[in-house]
Amino acid sequence: MHITIRLQFAKNVVAFSDIATAIGQAGGDIVGIDVISSSKTHTVRDITVSVLDSKHADVVVDTLRKTTGVKVIHVSDRTFLMHIGGKIEVKSKIPIKTRDDLARVYTPGVARICTAIAEDPTKAYSLTIKRNTVAVISDGTAVLGLGDIGPYAAMPVMEGKAMLFKQLAGVDAFPICLDTKDTEEIVQIVKAIAPAFGGINLEDIAAPRCFEIEERLKQELDIPVFHDDQHGTAVVLLAGLLNALKIVDKKIEDIKVVLTGIGAAGIACTKILLAAGVKNIIGVDRQGAIHRGVQYDNPYWNEYAQLTNPENMTGSLSDVIVGADVFIGVSAPGILKVEDVKKMAKDPIVFAMANPVPEIDPELAEPYVRVMATGRSDYPNQINNVLCFPGIFRGALDCRAIEINEEMKLAAAEAIASVVTDEELSETYIIPSVFNNKVAERVREAVMKAAYKTGVARKDDMMFR
Ligand SMILES: NC(=O)c1ccc[n+]([C@@H]2O[C@H](COP(=O)([O-])OP(=O)(O)OC[C@H]3O[C@@H](n4cnc5c(N)ncnc54)[C@H](O)[C@@H]3O)[C@@H](O)[C@H]2O)c1
Ligand SMILES: O=C(O)C[C@H](O)C(=O)O
Numbered sequence: 468m469h470i471t472i473r474l475q476f477a478k479n480v481v482a483f484s485d486i487a488t489a490i491g492q493a494g495g496d497i498v499g500i501d502v503i504s505s506s507k508t509h510t511v512r513d514i515t516v517s518v519l520d521s522k523h524a525d526v527v528v529d530t531l532r533k534t535t536g537v538k539v540i541h542v543s544d545r546t547f548l549m550h551i552g553g554k555i556e557v558k559s560k561i562p563i564k565t566r567d568d569l570a571r572v573y574t575p576g577v578a579r580i581c582t583a584i585a586e587d588p589t590k591a592y593s594l595t596i597k598r599n600t601v602a603v604i605s606d607g608t609a610v611l612g613l614g615d616i617g618p619y620a621a622m623p624v625m626e627g628k629a630m631l632f633k634q635l636a637g638v639d640a641f642p643i644c645l646d647t648k649d650t651e652e653i654v655q656i657v658k659a660i661a662p663a664f665g666g667i668n669l670e671d672i673a674a675p676r677c678f679e680i681e682e683r684l685k686q687e688l689d690i691p692v693f694h695d696d697q698h699g700t701a702v703v704l705l706a707g708l709l710n711a712l713k714i715v716d717k718k719i720e721d722i723k724v725v726l727t728g729i730g731a732a733g734i735a736c737t738k739i740l741l742a743a744g745v746k747n748i749i750g751v752d753r754q755g756a757i758h759r760g761v762q763y764d765n766p767y768w769n770e771y772a773q774l775t776n777p778e779n780m781t782g783s784l785s786d787v788i789v790g791a792d793v794f795i796g797v798s799a800p801g802i803l804k805v806e807d808v809k810k811m812a813k814d815p816i817v818f819a820m821a822n823p824v825p826e827i828d829p830e831l832a833e834p835y836v837r838v839m840a841t842g843r844s845d846y847p848n849q850i851n852n853v854l855c856f857p858g859i860f861r862g863a864l865d866c867r868a869i870e871i872n873e874e875m876k877l878a879a880a881e882a883i884a885s886v887v888t889d890e891e892l893s894e895t896y897i898i899p900s901v902f903n904n905k906v907a908e909r910v911r912e913a914v915m916k917a918a919y920k921t922g923v924a925r926k927d928d929m930m931f932r
């Protein structure tokens with residue numbers, strides 16, 4: 468990573484070459500220097516330094532703080548700089564240049580538009596932003612793998628999702644973080660703001676509350692409601708697994724899968740795998756393998772035990788991973804050990820998808836696995852729901868679907884997998900890149916086709932009939 472250190476130094480006490488030497492001795496690489504101001508006695512410079520990680524950054528900055536004649540004014544890194552003032556803004560489509568423009572976009576002209584919508588509320592789709600908007604709703608309780616960090620801290624992730632919605636699929640998404648963890652209140656708030664939106668993307672809401680919130684909203688709203696961490700993740704996981712299985716030449720019905728983190732993502736991933744034909748899947752959470760014969764406080768785990776773990780295995784991750792063909796992690800950093808990977812069947816597939824730190828460091832796992840994937844953008848094979856949510860909502864909005872159903876999700880998974888051709892498929896390319904512009908378009912088309920086929924599309928479109 469790069470950090471930029473703004474420092475002031477006394478010219479008669481220390482020379483810049485001494486500062487450069489100090490940075491070099493601390494292992495930092497100077498990649499840029501800007502002079503901010505200079506007087507007879509003092510100079511202020513921004514020095515951009517390449518460092519290994521945030522601990523290393525602290526070492527470099529501490530060295531400078533201890534250098535006589537140097538005052539560190541502040542330190543910023545590029546990632547922080549990209550977040551200053553937030554990452555998105557609202558823009559008008561039409562400039563208001565004249566009184567005439569004003570009288571059309573605002574009072575009095577706008578009143579005729581309002582009246583038309585009051586007479587026929589479906590006109591909201593043609594005369595307001597509704598046809599292109601998605602609310603990205605979070606309560607900040609399961610933000611990436613950081614846990615319950617609250618609504619303010621969740622905002623940067625939701626802003627990031629909104630950027631991706633726009634860039635990858637042209638969808639106008641609004642980040643909305645709620646300062647409540649009350650299921651009923653969240654349901655009522657989302658229902659109340661729904662008129663402005665064509666779809667609702669729930670994000671980073673912890674299990675098990677997320678299940679009830681999604682179910683209630685699906686029943687009570689006539690626009691698609693989609694919990695991204697459940698279904699977006701499940702769709703992309705299935706796409707990646709379908710392609711990875713081609714490489715190891717194993718059939719989906721024959722594989723043994725061990726999945727850690729039986730929360731929002733884990734339960735949805737399990738369900739999509741069962742629907743796709745997986746027979747032997749064992750879920751592991753903090754207490755070990757989920758199995759029959761115990762009563763869990765979490766009702767979803769009791770149901771989970773009925774659907775999974777055919778041999779009713781008990782024990783820890785290390786116990787049940789023996790002979791597994793596939794490991795899927797949607798849980799917590801570092802919980803899969805190299806020793807565990809060594810116990811897996813031949814040609815192991817490891818999808819360590821916890822963000823930002825995966826269940827196993829890919830560098831540690833790589834010598835022992837055939838196919839390795841993470842949720843991150845800095846390693847090959849990024850299995851991340853960003854491959855799904857922009858295209859799936861684009862499709863749902865364009866055909867004005869009332870919901871995003873199972874057929875639409877399966878169609879999206881197959882569409883994502885299909886972007887990687889048989890010639891291109893390899894251990895390090897099982898899933899297309901986020902920047903592959905075929906992804907959102909193919910997902911959109913597949914999702915619309917499935918929506919028309921299952922009768923949930925409201926917009927007439929002969930092309931997809
Ligand atoms: N790559 C992706 O696209 C993607 C998508 C969704 C979620 N995720 C990641 O998956 C993780 C879970 O997200 P979620 O939304 O399902 O959260 P969640 O809070 O709903 O579920 C997390 C589950 O993991 C369990 N867990 C925590 N520590 C564990 C441990 N040491 N061993 C076993 N289980 C443990 C928790 O008990 C909980 O059941 C996060 O790290 C998130 O970043 C990745
Ligand atoms: O936000 C991501 O990168 C993926 C996913 O939604 C997560 O919560 O980890």
Ligand SMILES: [Mg+2]
Nearest residue numbers: 611670671696
């Ligand atoms: Mg998420």
